[in-house]
Structure formats: structure tokens, C-alpha cells
Amino acid sequence: MAGLLLEVVTPERVVVRETVESVTAPGSLGEFGVLEGHVAFLTGIVPGALKYNKDGVSHFIAVTTGFCEVLDNKVSVLVDAAERAEDIDVERAMRAMERAKERLAMARERPDIDLIRAELALKRAVARLKVAEVAKVSR
Numbered sequence: 001m002a003g004l005l006l007e008v009v010t011p012e013r014v015v016v017r018e019t020v021e022s023v024t025a026p027g028s029l030g031e032f033g034v035l036e037g038h039v040a041f042l043t044g045i046v047p048g049a050l051k052y053n054k055d056g057v058s059h060f061i062a063v064t065t066g067f068c069e070v071l072d073n074k075v076s077v078l079v080d081a082a083e084r085a086e087d088i089d090v091e092r093a094m095r096a097m098e099r100a101k102e103r104l105a106m107a108r109e110r111p112d113i114d115l116i117r118a119e120l121a122l123k124r125a126v127a128r129l130k131v132a133e134v135a136k137v138s139r
Contacts, residue, residue: 085135097125
């Protein structure tokens with residue numbers, strides 16, 4: 001097989017299953033890149049931008065938390081949610097970011113607000129907005 005087989009999978013669907021030239025993803029210990037022949041490893045994925053190159057063109061996906069396994073020229077990304085840049089509704093992501101910021105601001109006075117959940121919602125919204133912006137700029 002020439003190149004890398006990239007699979008990005010959520011509980012609902014397979015977002016990407018393509019042979020690509022490279023993958024860059026937001027790992028729990030920092031951003032990492034994978035090329036053909038990469039050593040096998042397993043890492044956590046944090047909310048952010050996953051980028052892959054195919055036929056000299058960069059593609060972007062907003063991902064949330066999960067895991068990535070690199071093994072035998074296959075990159076398997078298993079995440080809670082993933083959205084291709086072209087499918088991101090920027091207005092919806094902005095509203096989600098504002099709601100998350102409001103929840104975080106209220107969390108100090110209201111113990112019924114789940115602080116961790118609000119922080120994750122904010123990180124997801126920011127990741128979606130970042131991916132939409134980066135994809136727009138790279139076109």
C-alpha cells in the first residue's frame with residue numbers, strides 16, 4: 001500500500017476512510033504528524049484540528065476527544081465527534097461557544113453547573129471555529 005490509510009470514526013459514522021500522504025493531529029501530549037512508515041504508537045486526541053494531505057491538497061476536520069492508533073501505515077482516529085471543515089456551521093459553532101462561556105461564568109455561583117462539561121463544550125466550539133477559519137484561508 002502506498003501512503004497511509006486514514007480512518008476517522010465516531011460512534012455514529014465513518015467520517016473519513018482514505019489513502020493520504022500525511023496526517024497531523026492534536027494529541028494529548030501535543031500536535032503530532034504521521035508519514036508513511038511511521039513507528040507504531042497510541043495516543044490520546046484532544047479537541048482541535050486534524051489535517052491530512054491528499055494529492056497535494058490539505059483537508060481539515062474538527063475533532064473532539066478520543067484516541068489515535070498508528071500501526072502498519074494505518075492511522076485510526078476514534079473520537080466522540082468529528083466534522084469536516086466544509087460541513088461546519090459557523091453561526092451554530094459561535095452560538096455554542098457563547099453558551100459555553102456563559103455556563104463557565106455562572107459556574108462559580110451555581111454548583112449545579114458541570115464545569116468540566118462546560119469547558120469541553122467551549123473547546124469543541126473553538127476547535128470547530130478554528131478548523132472553519134483555517135480551511136477558508138487555505139483555499
